[in-house]
Amino acid sequence: MKRIGLVILDLKEYIILTVLIIFSLYFIFSNDNSQIRFLRAVAIGTFGTVQSGLTAIPNVFELQQENKLLRETNIKLANEISNLKESKLENIRLTKLLNFREENKLSFVSGRIVNKSLVQTRNTITINAGEADSVFINMPVVTVEGLAGRIVSTGRNYSIANILYNKDMRITVKSQRTRIDGILMYDGLQNLIMTNVLKSADLTAGDLIITSEYSNLFPPGIPVGTVTETGNLDNLFKKVVITPAVNFQTLEEVFILKHLPDKDRADLENSYQKKK
Amino acid sequence: MRFNIIKYPIILLALILLQKSFISVIALSKLNITPDIVLIAVIYIGIKEGKIGGSVYGFFAGLLLDILSGSFVGLLALAYTVSGFVAGFFKTEGDRFLSKYNFLLVTFICSLISCFLYYGLYSRGTSTGFADVMLLYVFTSATYTTLISMVILVIPKRKTLERGFTD
Numbered sequence: 038m039k040r041i042g043l044v045i046l047d048l049k050e051y052i053i054l055t056v057l058i059i060f061s062l063y064f065i066f067s068n069d070n071s072q073i074r075f076l077r078a079v080a081i082g083t084f085g086t087v088q089s090g091l092t093a094i095p096n097v098f099e100l101q102q103e104n105k106l107l108r109e110t111n112i113k114l115a116n117e118i119s120n121l122k123e124s125k126l127e128n129i130r131l132t133k134l135l136n137f138r139e140e141n142k143l144s145f146v147s148g149r150i151v152n153k154s155l156v157q158t159r160n161t162i163t164i165n166a167g168e169a170d171s172v173f174i175n176m177p178v179v180t181v182e183g184l185a186g187r188i189v190s191t192g193r194n195y196s197i198a199n200i201l202y203n204k205d206m207r208i209t210v211k212s213q214r215t216r217i218d219g220i221l222m223y224d225g226l227q228n229l230i231m232t233n234v235l236k237s238a239d240l241t242a243g244d245l246i247i248t249s250e251y252s253n254l255f256p257p258g259i260p261v262g263t264v265t266e267t268g269n270l271d272n273l274f275k276k277v278v279i280t281p282a283v284n285f286q287t288l289e290e291v292f293i294l295k296h297l298p299d300k301d302r303a304d305l306e307n308s309y310q311k312k313k
Numbered sequence: 314m315r316f317n318i319i320k321y322p323i324i325l326l327a328l329i330l331l332q333k334s335f336i337s338v339i340a341l342s343k344l345n346i347t348p349d350i351v352l353i354a355v356i357y358i359g360i361k362e363g364k365i366g367g368s369v370y371g372f373f374a375g376l377l378l379d380i381l382s383g384s385f386v387g388l389l390a391l392a393y394t395v396s397g398f399v400a401g402f403f404k405t406e407g408d409r410f411l412s413k414y415n416f417l418l419v420t421f422i423c424s425l426i427s428c429f430l431y432y433g434l435y436s437r438g439t440s441t442g443f444a445d446v447m448l449l450y451v452f453t454s455a456t457y458t459t460l461i462s463m464v465i466l467v468i469p470k471r472k473t474l475e476r477g478f479t480d
Binding site for chain 1: 376387
C-alpha cells in the first residue's frame, strides 16, 4: 500500500496532466461543430478498427459470463421441451381415452396409477379411485389398449388391482379369430401363458386374444393380448405365450369398469361346486 | 508560494483581458498571425513552478479564453495544459531557463507545441492542408509569440534591482 502511494506520488505530475487532458477533451467533444464532428468520426473509426481487431482475442470473463447465460438458457429450454413432450404425450393419451369413452358403452371410473410393482410374482397397481368413486372389489381394470387387471382391494379413495402379471390372476380368454378357449395365467417369470389349449387347436402368432363370455368376472370381448409364440407343452396341450395388449411399464391411467360378477350365476356355480 | 497563488491568477486574468481586448493592435491581421501573450505567461509559470503549476494554470487560463471566445471550448485548455507541462521540464535551480535567450528557446518550443495542438485540431475537417497549417499558422504564430516574449527579457529582475540599489 505504501509502495503504491509512493508510486502515485512519483507520478502525480503525469496523473494531473492526464486528468487535465481528459477534462480538455471532454470539453472539446462537448462542442458540436464541423471540426469536432470530423474528429469524432476519426476517433470512432480508429476505435472501431482497434476494437474489431481486439474482438479476435477471446475475453475470458465475457466468455464465462456468456457460457453461464447459455447454460441457464439451455436448462430452461430443456425443461420447456420436456414439459412440451409431456403435454404432447398426455394429449395423445387423453385423446385416446376420450375415444375409448365414446366407444365403450359400460360406465366406468377413471383413475391415475399412484403406485405399481412389476418385478414380483404378484404384481399390483394402486389407483387413486376408491369406494367413494363407486369402485368395488372384482371390477375389471382396463385401458384403451385392453385388459389390465382386476380390483382386489378397495379403500375410500384408493384401490389396489391385480394386474395380468400376477400369479393369482386366472382369466378365461379366447382367440378372436378361431374362438379357441383357454385360461390366461402368469407363469411367475416373464410370460403370460394361455393354458388348456389342445395341441390340435388353430392358434398362430399374431392372433388376438380377448376375454371370453364364459368369464363371470370380465365382460366379453376385451382385448387381452396377442399370441407371440406357440409350442408343445406336453402330449395333449399347447404352450401359448401371450404378449399383453397393455404396456405395464408405461401405464399411467386406467379405467375401472363398473361391472360386477353376476351374483345369481356366481351363487349357482358355487352351490353346484359344493354339492359335487 | 502563497503569494504566487494569488499573483499568477491575477496576472493571467490581466493578460487574458489584454489578449481579448488589445491584441489586435499588434496582430498581423493580413497574415493571420496573432501573438499569444497568455501562453508566454503560462510558459513562465511552468518554468518557475514546474510541471504541475504550468499544466494547472495553463488549463484554467486556456479554458477561460475558450469560454470567452465561445467557438471551440477545451481546445486552448488542452494546448496550454500541454505547453505548461512541457515548460515545467525546464524548471531548474536558479531559474536558468528564465534568463537571457534560454527563455526564448523554451517559449519557442512550447509555443510550437501549443500552436501545433491548437491549429492542428482546429483545422481538422476543413479544406486547409496539414503543410499549410504548419507553415501559415503554427510556425508563424510560434515565432511571433517568441518575439513578443522578448519583452520579459527587458523587464529587470528583482535580484538585479536589489544588486543595483546596494551598489
